[in-house]
Amino acid sequence: MGEPTGKYSITMPRDIAEAAKVRSGHSGLSAYVAAAVARQIERDDLNELIAVGEAEHGPITDEEIQSLRDQLTRVRREQAQHGTSAA
Template structure:
């Protein structure tokens, strides 16, 4: 069973609405917009968590961020190689 839905009226620039309509595909504009809003809510929640963590522990250094990005890229490469070995 899916979540209950509601009907809303929103206003947005015409060019953005038309670009979204073109890209929405078979799921339709409503599903496309709902997914975009859900992603924005996730980002907002993450930004709030980061703000709380930085308030408690101080800002994250650029070097720490880069080290984590590098580790993520390595993990993705290893995962991709592992999937290729299985195939």
């Protein structure tokens, strides 16, 4: 994270904070929490995109989801065979 940083005070349940400290390792709690928040923002952004797409094209069906999962599985398998990694 090459971005400028700021210091913030947050409140969270003690058990979650302790588990995060244990898992954060050498990178530290701040980096661990920042990465978790970044992932949540990505998920929120994705959910907004899905909502816009569904508003325009209708809901995504279970069959469409499964088809995309199957495609992803095939691509990952092919990449593993060729020694490349999926993004």
